[in-house]
Amino acid sequence: MRILVIAAHPDDIEFGVAGTVAQWTDEGHDVSYCLVTDGGAGSNAPDADLAELVRVRKVEQREAAACVGVTDVRFLGYPDGTLQPTLELRRDLTRLIRELKPQRVVISDPTMVFAGNYYINHPDHRAAAEAALYAVFPSAGTRPIFPELLAEGYEPHDVDELWLQFSDHPDTFVDVSAQEDRKIAALLCHRSQVGPEVGDMVRKWDAEDGLKHGCAYAESFRVMRLKQPALDEAVQEAMQESPAAALD
């Protein structure tokens, strides 16, 4: 299977999905990463060399990807901190989906505004997720949307499954007990951003998810299955009999 993980910042993937990614690569699936922003707002130091920070964060992200078996890492290079779900971004993500033709795409949950009563979800996470959501559907599979991509040679592609990380409504839990050490090692590759205490915090989150599902560590997702053959057939049959009723 081909799988594409899309995230706003270098390190987002390592917080939420890297354990599951390690499991997928262990199983022989092909996983690619796409980082939408350049991570250049990842320092508040007045004298920070932000161009150097962008360079360093790319290196860290490639190292983190390698920890869980991923070598294809794409950087779209949008400025960090002010991302918007523009048509330009949706086109860039649509191009990537049509190029890689993944059956499964992983994004953040674009509806998540507050996490508990202690964290306001970063707007870049929501913007990247919204652009990616609508790149998956309808843009990637619909021929007349972004005709310029056809001219570039990118034919439409339908994604089968959409996995949302950091969702308020998780319905799928992946046992990552065998992958947790590699996940934390990947997270700690982001040396410019996180220290060992963050690794301990993420391990605790995953242990809490694991406790709910009878394993040591778990990651949680909301999963949309966009291709349901049985449903398609039923809708098609109903459409032939009564198109208006089938759409209700």
Ligand SMILES: [Zn+2]
């Ligand atoms: Zn982030």
